[in-house]
Amino acid sequence: xxxxxxxxxxxxxxxxxxxxxxxxxxxxxxxxxxxxxxxxxxxxxxxxxxxxxxxxxxxxxxxxxxxxxxxxxxxxxxxxxxxxxxxxxxxxxxxxxxxxxxxxxxxxxxxxxxxxxxxxxxxxxxxxxxxxxxxxxxxxxxxxxxxxxxxxxxxxxxxxxxxxxxxxxxxxxxxxxxxxxxxxxxxxxxxxxxxxxxxxxxxxxxxxxxxxxxxxxxxxxxxxxxxxxxxxxxxxxxxxxxxxxxxxxxxxxxxxxxxxxxxxxxxxxxxxxxxxxxxxxxxxxxxxxxxxxxxxxxxxxxxxxxxxxxxxxxxxxxxxxxxxxxxxxxxxxxxxxxxxxxxxxxxxxxxxxxxxxxxxxxxxxxxxxxxxxxxxxxxxxxxxxxxxxxxxxxxxxxxxxxxxxxxxxxxxxxxxxxxxxxxxxxxxxxxxxxxxxxxxxxxxxxxxxxxxxxxxxxxxxxxxxxxxxxxxxxxxxxxxxxxxxx
Numbered sequence: 001x002x003x004x005x006x007x008x009x010x011x012x013x014x015x016x017x018x019x020x021x022x023x024x025x026x027x028x029x030x031x032x033x034x035x036x037x038x039x040x041x042x043x044x045x046x047x048x049x050x051x052x053x054x055x056x057x058x059x060x061x062x063x064x065x066x067x068x069x070x071x072x073x074x075x076x077x078x079x080x081x082x083x084x085x086x087x088x089x090x091x092x093x094x095x096x097x098x099x100x101x102x103x104x105x106x107x108x109x110x111x112x113x114x115x116x117x118x119x120x121x122x123x124x125x126x127x128x129x130x131x132x133x134x135x136x137x138x139x140x141x142x143x144x145x146x147x148x149x150x151x152x153x154x155x156x157x158x159x160x161x162x163x164x165x166x167x168x169x170x171x172x173x174x175x176x177x178x179x180x181x182x183x184x185x186x187x188x189x190x191x192x193x194x195x196x197x198x199x200x201x202x203x204x205x206x207x208x209x210x211x212x213x214x215x216x217x218x219x220x221x222x223x224x225x226x227x228x229x230x231x232x233x234x235x236x237x238x239x240x241x242x243x244x245x246x247x248x249x250x251x252x253x254x255x256x257x258x259x260x261x262x263x264x265x266x267x268x269x270x271x272x273x274x275x276x277x278x279x280x281x282x283x284x285x286x287x288x289x290x291x292x293x294x295x296x297x298x299x300x301x302x303x304x305x306x307x308x309x310x311x312x313x314x315x316x317x318x319x320x321x322x323x324x325x326x327x328x329x330x331x332x333x334x335x336x337x338x339x340x341x342x343x344x345x346x347x348x349x350x351x352x353x354x355x356x357x358x359x360x361x362x363x364x365x366x367x368x369x370x371x372x373x374x375x376x377x378x379x380x381x382x383x384x385x386x387x388x389x390x391x392x393x394x395x396x397x398x399x400x401x402x403x404x405x406x407x408x409x410x411x412x413x414x415x416x417x418x419x420x421x422x423x424x425x426x427x428x429x430x431x432x433x434x435x436x437x438x439x440x441x442x443x444x445x446x447x448x449x450x451x452x453x454x455x456x457x458x459x460x461x462x463x464x465x466x467x468x469x470x471x472x473x474x475x476x477x478x479x480x481x482x483x484x485x486x
Contacts, residue, residue, distance in 0.1 A: 023385050025485035026106050028398050032481060033108060035396075035445030035474050036092075036115040038410070041080055041150065042070040042122075052415035052441040056150035057157060060137050061125075064159050068137055071122030074226075075470040076408035078150045079138035082126065083215065083226045084271040086174040088471040089119035090241075091345065093181035094277075095479030098349050100185075102482040112478060113185065120182045120197055123175055130203045135171045135215055136160040140225045147409055147428030151416045154425060160219040168215025172208035173234030174274070176201045180241040198245060205238050229272055233263060237274035240281040252291070255282065259298035265308040265319070268331055269342040271472050279306035280346050284353045310350060311363035313343050314376045318364050326389045326455040329380060334465040337384060337394060337450035341476040344377045348480050351377070374483075381480060384447065389455040396469065397444035404438035405461040407468040411443040412461060433461055447473035 037050040041057045060080070061068030072088065074081045096103060096112045103109040126134040142155045162168035179201035186194040214231060216223040236258050243251035263275030283303035285291060291299070311317030313329060322330040331339045351373035354360060361368040386393035386401065393399035396406055406412070413423050413432045423432070439461075446469035451457040457466060 023382055023387070025381075025481050028385055028395060029103075029106055029108055029478065029481035029485055030111075031395065031397055031445035032447075032474050032478050033111045033115055033445065035443065035447075035469070036072065036118065036471065038443055038446070039072045039074075039471055040070075040118060041073055041078075050444070052417060053410065054151045054416045057137070057153060060157050061134070061159055063157075066128055066134070066159075067125055068122075068134055068159060070118065070125065071137075072119060072471055073150060076406070076411075076464065076468045077140070077143050078148065078153055078155070078409060079140050079143050079225075080122075080136065081140075081222060081226050082123075082133070082135040083171050083174060083222065083228065084470070084472055085119060086123065086171070086178040087271040087274070088475045089116055089123070089178040090174070090181050090237075090277075091342070091472065091475035092116045092119070092478060093178065093185045094349075095345070095475070095482070096185040097181065098352075099479040099482040102486040103479075106482060106485055108482065113189065115478075116182050116185060117193075120179060123179060124196070124200055127175070127200050127204060131207045131211065132161055132163045133168070133172055133175060133204065133207070134159055134161045135168060135219050136222050139221060141221070146425035147413075147433045148425055149410050149413050149416055149423060149428075151410075152422050152424075158221075160221055162213075162215055162218050164211050166218035167211035167213030168218050168231075169208035169212045170228045170231035170234040171215035171219075172204045173231060173238040176204035176208065176238040177234065177241045177274070179204065180238065180245050184241075184245050201238075201242065201245075205235075205242060208235055208238070226271065232258070232261070233274040233278070236262065237278045237281075240278040244281065244285070247292070255302075256298050259301045262302055263305065265305050265312070267321070268339040269346055269476075270339060276306065276309050276346060278302070279309070280350055283307070284350065287353050287357045287359060306346075306350065307361055307363075310347055310361060310373070311365075311368075313347065314363070314368065314373065316363035316365040316368060322453070324451065324453050324455045326383065326451075327379060328383050328388070328451065328455070330453050333452055335449035335468070335470065335473070337447050338470060338473045340380055340384065340450070341447060341473055341480070344380050344480045345476040347373050348377050348483050352483070377480060378484060381477070381484060384450070384477075388451070390451065390457055392451075392457060394448050394450050394457075396446040396448065397442045403448050403457075403459050403467055405459050405467065406439055406443050406446060406448060407461055407464040408439070408443050408446075411441045412439045414440050435461075443469060445474060447477060449473075 183197040266276040283306040351370040355370035393402040
């Protein structure tokens with residue numbers, strides 16, 4: 001009951017805030033996509049818009065005789081972690097599919113596809129052979145002991161992979177999901193590239209099925225940063241995307257086979273837990289009658305759990321997600337906004353399908369119309385963008401009051417375009433990390449970890465639990481912002 005009361009108090013406060021100001025979702029959308037350009041690794045393209053960044057990690061993979069340049073740095077460090085990068089790419093692709101018309105109307109579809117392709121081009125390189133996938137470049141432990149611009153990196157660029165002897169069905173499955181979702185996103189604009197992505201995706205799914213295992217056991221260097229809790233969710237997620245893209249019976253058979261162990265009612269959607277993503281994909285297709293005579297009653301299990309999750313988020317379920325006094329959904333102190341953004345995406349996508357099929361959501365406390373779901377999403381997004389008790393935008397560069405000391409190496413050190421002098425490992429800590437001043441470069445569009453459960457935020461560079469941004473935080477919000485801006 002306390003959680004519901006908190007939400008209602010927050011909702012009333014938010015009504016007052018919203019009446020006082022109007023949020024420009026189109027501007028927020030544009031800025032959210034700029035963030036991915038700031039996270040690019042490799043040789044930057046001629047149309048790079050984030051000018052304080054330069055080329056970096058141009059020798060990745062060279063010692064192993066393979067080109068592994070490109071891709072994204074995951075957060076405020078200089079490591080390329082394949083697991084969250086693949087999840088980020090899947091979310092971006094889902095945004096491009098679900099909200100294609102809205103992105104196009106805001107002239108941001110091309111930028112979204114560019115952001116997706118920066119990830120998928122890297123995954124194609126990393127998938128050197130059918131049963132080999134490179135899953136990490138760089139060492140998290142040594143990297144975290146240095147505070148350097150990516151352009152100045154001196155830490156080891158070790159490469160780590162999964163193969164038949166060192167399996168990682170979760171990594172292979174998530175990468176297959178990313179490539180498949182991207183194949184759907186590119187189908188209209190570049191059918192050849194779409195087919196190429198799908199070929200890699202099918203090979204990776206086959207690899208994951210034949211050689212099950214947890215990737216962070218095979219790549220222990222990733223365990224402390226992005227350790228996986230299992231691979232069943234990624235396999236289901238990949239199968240759901242592959243069926244959506246191909247309509248091939250083998251993938252539907254897999255989905256039906258797993259319906260009795262499809263995750264139950266989840267707590268969140270994250271880089272480590274994809275069950276709710278798969279459940280919602282399948283539930284949406286059920287509503288739209290897209291199983292074309294192959295529908296099984298077992299598929300209703302997915303829909304049941306998807307709707308229970310949404311009911312819990314909107315405070316109308318049997319096990320409601322906690323909220324702060326200001327009404328923000330609350331899972332935990334460390335990077336809470338990653339869960340808020342993915343939840344807003346799931347609810348928005350499902351609400352639009354409910355509306356299009358003239359359905360409503362049945363929660364334990366009553367019937368919920370699609371418009372009410374969108375109002376809930378708007379409330380959460382408005383909180384993130386500044387309509388909160390602190391009146392702080394948790395998107396960097398949006399509004400007039402936002403985090404100035406984001407935990408991010410490149411943003412916190414003077415741009416190499418302004419000062420080409422190398423900033424050493426310890427020098428970065430001494431001269432820049434410990435500096436009590438705003439970052440010299442705004443990490444525009446980044447969504448930081450966010451406030452605590454009392455709606456408080458400590459803007460400090462060493463407060464990485466609240467003040468570090470990650471690509472998965474922003475990826476989910478791209479589609480939602482496009483929808484709200486339309």
